Amino acid sequence: MLDALGRILAWWGGREPSASLMMYVAAVLLFAGVFVAANNRFTGYAAGLERFAHALGYALLYIGVLGASYFLLDKSLGLFRPVASRLALGEDHNERMMETRKRWGGEIQQAELGMALTRSYEEVMEIPDAYPSPQYINRIVTEPVEEGGIVEFNGAVDIEVIDPSLTTYMASVEYQYLVENQSEYTTTATFKFPIIRNRYYENLSVSINGEDWKYNFQADNLAWKNIMLPRQVDMVKISFSVRGMENFSYYVPEQRGIEAFLLTIHLNTRNYYTLTKPGEDAIELKSVAQGSGQRSTWVIKRAIMKPIMGIRLNSTEQPDLRQWDAISFANYGPAAVMLVGVTTLLTMLIMGLPVRLDRFLLYLGVFSAQFLGFMGLDLLQIHYVVPIILFSLLALGLTFLIYKDVPRLSRNLILALTLIFSVGYPLGNLLPDEQARSIFGMIVQSLILLYIFGLTLFVRVQQNSKSRSAE
Amino acid sequence: MSTLFDKLVNWINFEPTVGLLMLITAIALFGSGFRTYQQSAENFWPWLRQLLTTSTSALIGAALFVGLMWAFRIVLNDNVASFYSTHGSVSDLSRSSAQTIWGRPHQQIELTIRHTHQVEKLEEQPREKPEDPPTYKTVIVTEEVTQNSIIGFEGDVMMRLNEREKGYALYSGYILDVKIVYDIINDSQIYTDAEFNFPLSRGQALFENFVIMMDGDDMSPKLRIANDNVSWTTKMKPQQKSQLVITYSSRGMDYFYYQIPVQREIKNFVLTLTIDRLPVSLINYPDGVITPGKIQPTEDGKGSILTWNLDHAITVAGMGVSLIPPEQPGAQVLRVLVISPYALTLLGAMLALTMLIWGVSVRFLDLALLSAVYSMQFLLMAAISDLFFGFWGSLVVGALLTLFLSYFLFRSLPTRPMRVSVYALIVFFTLIYPLSGLLTELSHQNAFHALMQVGLILYVTGLSLYVGGRKPAGSGS
Numbered sequence: 001m002l003d004a005l006g007r008i009l010a011w012w013g014g015r016e017p018s019a020s021l022m023m024y025v026a027a028v029l030l031f032a033g034v035f036v037a038a039n040n041r042f043t044g045y046a047a048g049l050e051r052f053a054h055a056l057g058y059a060l061l062y063i064g065v066l067g068a069s070y071f072l073l074d075k076s077l078g079l080f081r082p083v084a085s086r087l088a089l090g091e092d093h094n095e096r097m098m099e100t101r102k103r104w105g106g107e108i109q110q111a112e113l114g115m116a117l118t119r120s121y122e123e124v125m126e127i128p129d130a131y132p133s134p135q136y137i138n139r140i141v142t143e144p145v146e147e148g149g150i151v152e153f154n155g156a157v158d159i160e161v162i163d164p165s166l167t168t169y170m171a172s173v174e175y176q177y178l179v180e181n182q183s184e185y186t187t188t189a190t191f192k193f194p195i196i197r198n199r200y201y202e203n204l205s206v207s208i209n210g211e212d213w214k215y216n217f218q219a220d221n222l223a224w225k226n227i228m229l230p231r232q233v234d235m236v237k238i239s240f241s242v243r244g245m246e247n248f249s250y251y252v253p254e255q256r257g258i259e260a261f262l263l264t265i266h267l268n269t270r271n272y273y274t275l276t277k278p279g280e281d282a283i284e285l286k287s288v289a290q291g292s293g294q295r296s297t298w299v300i301k302r303a304i305m306k307p308i309m310g311i312r313l314n315s316t317e318q319p320d321l322r323q324w325d326a327i328s329f330a331n332y333g334p335a336a337v338m339l340v341g342v343t344t345l346l347t348m349l350i351m352g353l354p355v356r357l358d359r360f361l362l363y364l365g366v367f368s369a370q371f372l373g374f375m376g377l378d379l380l381q382i383h384y385v386v387p388i389i390l391f392s393l394l395a396l397g398l399t400f401l402i403y404k405d406v407p408r409l410s411r412n413l414i415l416a417l418t419l420i421f422s423v424g425y426p427l428g429n430l431l432p433d434e435q436a437r438s439i440f441g442m443i444v445q446s447l448i449l450l451y452i453f454g455l456t457l458f459v460r461v462q463q464n465s466k467s468r469s470a471e
Numbered sequence: 472m473s474t475l476f477d478k479l480v481n482w483i484n485f486e487p488t489v490g491l492l493m494l495i496t497a498i499a500l501f502g503s504g505f506r507t508y509q510q511s512a513e514n515f516w517p518w519l520r521q522l523l524t525t526s527t528s529a530l531i532g533a534a535l536f537v538g539l540m541w542a543f544r545i546v547l548n549d550n551v552a553s554f555y556s557t558h559g560s561v562s563d564l565s566r567s568s569a570q571t572i573w574g575r576p577h578q579q580i581e582l583t584i585r586h587t588h589q590v591e592k593l594e595e596q597p598r599e600k601p602e603d604p605p606t607y608k609t610v611i612v613t614e615e616v617t618q619n620s621i622i623g624f625e626g627d628v629m630m631r632l633n634e635r636e637k638g639y640a641l642y643s644g645y646i647l648d649v650k651i652v653y654d655i656i657n658d659s660q661i662y663t664d665a666e667f668n669f670p671l672s673r674g675q676a677l678f679e680n681f682v683i684m685m686d687g688d689d690m691s692p693k694l695r696i697a698n699d700n701v702s703w704t705t706k707m708k709p710q711q712k713s714q715l716v717i718t719y720s721s722r723g724m725d726y727f728y729y730q731i732p733v734q735r736e737i738k739n740f741v742l743t744l745t746i747d748r749l750p751v752s753l754i755n756y757p758d759g760v761i762t763p764g765k766i767q768p769t770e771d772g773k774g775s776i777l778t779w780n781l782d783h784a785i786t787v788a789g790m791g792v793s794l795i796p797p798e799q800p801g802a803q804v805l806r807v808l809v810i811s812p813y814a815l816t817l818l819g820a821m822l823a824l825t826m827l828i829w830g831v832s833v834r835f836l837d838l839a840l841l842s843a844v845y846s847m848q849f850l851l852m853a854a855i856s857d858l859f860f861g862f863w864g865s866l867v868v869g870a871l872l873t874l875f876l877s878y879f880l881f882r883s884l885p886t887r888p889m890r891v892s893v894y895a896l897i898v899f900f901t902l903i904y905p906l907s908g909l910l911t912e913l914s915h916q917n918a919f920h921a922l923m924q925v926g927l928i929l930y931v932t933g934l935s936l937y938v939g940g941r942k943p944a945g946s947g948s
Contacts, residue, residue: 102759195785372922
């Protein structure tokens, strides 16, 4: 049992070194005070034994009461912190976003239309390892033609945001590519337009020079071929509607010479960022408001690059960042209850007041209740300032009632300590960095020591002047 | 002794509020019993004897209180365990067993059609001199005629919910009536051999009234059924259009979806899924499923009609619905029963503290009777909720009986304020506190418990101040 008790005290000392040290000092003082003040019913060893038992019981009870208050707040904090962190991180919203992503589809990163020109010719080939004499066969040879490709691009994307909280949208897309065979050969142009697997594309249409074109599917690409004569220029138009969320971007996957490139994205909201790589000095970007929405246009006149451009929607639902402050405030609850308990106890001992366990228990209960109430109301999404004010006033009022028959100076000191440790001390945890908080903690400890020292001096001076005037 | 202390510490760690309250109440009871020692004799030995006597009786009082609370906690914990063992104990084993018997989640994959034809081809023959003209021989090869043959789809799926019970728990089963109409075409200028493959939902327990009609002809004699797949072959003329009607009834569990497995241009596609007893507000979807374009309630408002209407579309995502797990029998009762041991301990401790604050000795017989009456509320709920009144009825009956008996138990308390404070506690723990078991959000549960602790502290403080104010000055404890 003593081992277990020792473990608890060691754990406590480790968690709150200075506060628990002050508590032991207060307990020793209490022990001494009770030991000295106890009635001498007996003489000799019996008297000492009774006094010792009496004083030890008292001191242990006070340590127990303080420990219980600390433990209660610490455990409640353990339940409060994860739930408040979830709110602060917006995890419920993140989970909804994740669910929606699975059903609606996530961001869209549209890669440019791929185009390859090839030409074919027939040649005679010797069959390898033919026996007994060489054998020959004709074969078709296909080789790439470098001259040609996309010479102009005009993309128009109309994004209608469906749910601003989840950032889901329906994008109506029309891409127009002017493609040219710049070689002297008749070539076969192979086109591949990347689409996203598991995504729902509506009203999909591919046309060349205004004529609907049939396409196949090849590994998440729409694929088709066209014969292109030397210097032939075609207009390839691809249009569709697709669901997406969060982001929409268009990119050129391989570095190439780009001319006459124009991408316009129109949205029915202005709550978005634009994304432009390699940067707005290389790509001209203009955003113009249109009604409740906005139109952003990217222009590349002549450059060699592999650009990415697009938009990122902002969710209208943001994480409850106030919860971080609420957690910081609540974090100081357990230490605050110990410090206020110790300082109040020492104040009463120094002022020579009788320390009644029932009142002390009620006082610590009331002080703890304000932190419990703060945590409870905060989880109901009430702004944390409201419970701080409400429960601090309640604690002050009840403290006044609990100690209303205590002399005025002592009562005011207890009320001041209650106010400081209810509001002032926990608010110190809102300081921005760890070092500042650490310094604040040390300052508080110094001030407590200063307060006790000053109070002791004050009481001694008062007693001296009283005894002098009595003489 | 050390083990006992460790157990106590573990319990307080597990249930800090109740544990601390019990400990404080036990200490207060001990202190209250111990107070008489101060009036003991002037001599050492009589004083020591008095000390030992009062210590022992105070210790017995405190231990009796803790023991009493523990005994009734055991009764209530046992009640929870008994109720849980026969109500809604969902397990993977039972679910798997229910699926084996009734049916798995139904996944209908789209029909696929493969067109082939045999064609004569000239195959070049090797020659010895490269300058010779090439020579050829004729060979017959089977070539695939690639095309998108499905030009229209109309699916009507009627889902009738049919919760299945297995191992005292309900699982969300359903019966499906499926009618699928495919408009197909041989979109080529070639006579083809069309091979049809219609996948059956994998590992499904039963398919009834399975009929495939092509242009009004029953295809049953041509069907080959193997490996969860139905296949048949037929000849199709160039540009031949046909209509294929597939009907069947089957069963399933948890979710249903229809999926187009390979990317193709989807034209004139309408899938209508009617669910008889799932209101629109409770519609949920399996992962990787696209949401329907239209959702309507059924005529009676109890069900939903989901419609997917696609044209010139591409998707391999499924279309379907996921059923919410059915409310297990006695789920609400169970949630209330689970907190009953906690509630009993809080009530017992608060009642003892109330008595001590009023300066009245705690009568353990009254405490035991109150514990019995309070426990009876939950035992009664567990017993009759299935039979007569459901959750709310059994809660009200149990609460009324507890309040009625408690009234008689404490009506002889000496003053009216004392009776009011005791009755207020009993009403709170009988009517309001059990309902906190119905809170499902963790943040709400934590908020309720924090605010309840505040309430109890304020109650004790208020009562102490009130009682202290009524006492003559200088009669402090």
